[in-house]
Structures are given as C-alpha cells and as structure tokens.
Amino acid sequence: MATKQHPEQSVVELRDTLETDGPVRLLGPGLAVLTFARRSLLKIRHVPEQLLDAVLYPVLFVLMFVYVFGGAISGTTVDYLHFALPGILAQTIIFLTIYTAMTINADIQKGVFDRYRTQPVWRPAHLVGALLADMLRYGIATALTLLVGLVLGYRAAGGVLGVVAAVALLFIFCFALSWMWLVVGLKVRTPSAVQGVSVLILFPLTLVSSAFVPPETMPIWLQAFVNVNPVTHVVDALRGLMNNDVHIQSLLIVLGMTVLTTAIFAPITLRIYNRIS
Secondary structure, three states, X not given: OOOOOOHHHHHHHHHHHHOOOOOXXXXXXXXXXXXXXXHHHHHHHHOHHHHHHHHHHHHHHHHHHHHHHHHHHHOOHHHHHXXXXXXXXXXHHHXXXXXXXXXXXXHHHHOHHHHHOOOOOOOOHHHHHHHHHHHHHHHHHHHHHHHHHHHHOOOOOOHHHHHHHHHHHHHHHHHHHHHHHXXXXXXXXXXXXXXXXXXXXXXXXXXXXXXXXXXXXOOHHHHHHHHHOHHXXXXXXXXXXXXXXXXXXXXXXXXXXXXXXXXHHHHHHHHHHHHHO
C-alpha cells in the first residue's frame, strides 16, 4: 500500500530537482545567433510558401522589364538586359529586406518574443539570427535572377569575380538596410503595417532611379532626385562591377551608406528592442 507523501517532502524534492550544480551559463553570442537563424530556417522549411516571393519575383521582374521595356529603351532586349539586370537584381533583394522586420513583428504579436526574455542568451541574438537567416532568401533570389538573365542572353563582362563582388556588395548594403526596417518592425502593430510602410518608401526609391531607365532621358528636375537617390548609387556600383566598368565614386558612396546606416539604425534598433524585452 502506497504511503502518503508529506507536503514538505514534496517541496524539498521539487527544489532539489530544479536546482543546478552551478549558475546558469549564458549561451555564447555566436551559438545563440546560429540557434535563432536555424529557428527561422525551420519556419521556412515547414512553410515553404514563404519563399514564393524570392522564387517568383526574380523570374517575373526579369521577363516583364526586358520584354516590355527592352525594345523601346535600348532597341533590343539583349542590350536592355545588360543595362537592366543589375537594377532588377538590386530591386529584388532590396524589397526582400523588409521580411526580417515582418518576422520580428510577428514574433512580438504572437507572444513568442516574451519567451526570449527568460532565456539566458545574448539579447540581440534574436535580431541578428533573423537577419542571417534571410541571407538564404537573398541567395535564392539572386541565383534565380542571374539564371534567368543567362538564359535570356546576359553575359557579365566583369566575369565571375565581378558578379561575386557585386552580389557581396549588395548583400552587405541590404544587411545594413534591414536595421532600418527593424526599427519600423519594432514600432508598428502588425506585420502588414511593416510591409505597407516599407513598400511605400521603397517603390519610389527603386522605380525613380537608374535601375531601369538612363537618368539622362528624364526631365532635369527628376534627374536631380535620381542622382542623389541611394538606390541609383547601388545600381551604378553593381552595373559597373558586373559589366567591367567600375564606378569608384558609386562604390565608395555605397560602402559609406552601408557603414552610416548600420551605425545609426543598429543602436536605435537595439535600444528599442531592449526596452520592449
């Protein structure tokens, strides 16, 4: 016959079970970042529809812009492809930068965010891990954009090294840009609001640039905006690297914008994040 356990004995056993041999050890920053990145990738694995934009947008953008505008702007689709492909690549990846902010905002709304407050991990690991995981999205979109371009006849005069350098520059810039959207993601209420605000800013910046039309064909007053548009400098730098006509000025401007954007928005993001968490 089982004996009745005294309440004080149960409390002692529970305390002994929960006690550890020493203080709780903080998970290293690198391992914490990789853990959160893996979590984001597992979400994509379970819901692969999240990659539809990274898969469909590159194909649709290349086909539409080349065959709709190619003949009118450059005379032939092949000539326009060599002009526009770097711009299409830049537009595609820049638009994908908003998804990190949408992911973080969704975690906040679902209450997942609150669990991280009790975990012994490096605080920014949640943000940096999500940023790192989105590099997979960038990589898929980049590969498809270049693949469709190759099928249509694009050949990079800058060779493999030029393309790799252009992609690396674009990824670094987009990583910095993501910090700005994270500020939006931590302040607005819903993921759809994050997307709405971001698209409202990105559409004018990407369309009114040198990505798809030579600036000299635009009105003088519009050229003034295009010439100071950050996207124009990104596209010019990519086009120069890929087509073996490097624009040092645009390259330096893009690197400067990358450093400046990170220096401004990363601390702001972390400050807001720490206040929330």
